[in-house]
Amino acid sequence: MSRGKSFKGTATKRIEMRRCVACRQVRHKSELLRVVKTAAGEISIDNAKKIFGRGAYVCKSATCAANLKKRHGLDKIFKTKLPSELYEKICAAIDNA
Numbered sequence: 179m180s181r182g183k184s185f186k187g188t189a190t191k192r193i194e195m196r197r198c199v200a201c202r203q204v205r206h207k208s209e210l211l212r213v214v215k216t217a218a219g220e221i222s223i224d225n226a227k228k229i230f231g232r233g234a235y236v237c238k239s240a241t242c243a244a245n246l247k248k249r250h251g252l253d254k255i256f257k258t259k260l261p262s263e264l265y266e267k268i269c270a271a272i273d274n275a
């Protein structure tokens with residue numbers, strides 16, 4: 179006889195906090211821009227936060243965008259060399275956010 183208790187469906191509090199890759203501050207997802215590397219190896223800005231893949235987050239702040247671009251901060255995370263134009267795109271996306 180198994181007497182294992184299971185707590186299915188108990189309240190799971192999901193706090194959607196993520197760390198910015200530029201300033202390393204933890205912020206709420208809504209304050210961050212998600213950049214994702216898809217299974218196909220493509221890097222794109224995930225505005226809807228729905229693309230499946232390895233994600234990285236950066237604050238929607240011009241300072242963080244500039245730092246990220248300057249240091250190519252995503253190259254290490256995604257283990258690939260990202261083109262400068264992608265960083266430009268991220269900056270533009272943050273400017274428009």
Ligand SMILES: [Zn+2]
Nearest residue numbers: 198201237242
């Ligand atoms: Zn930041």
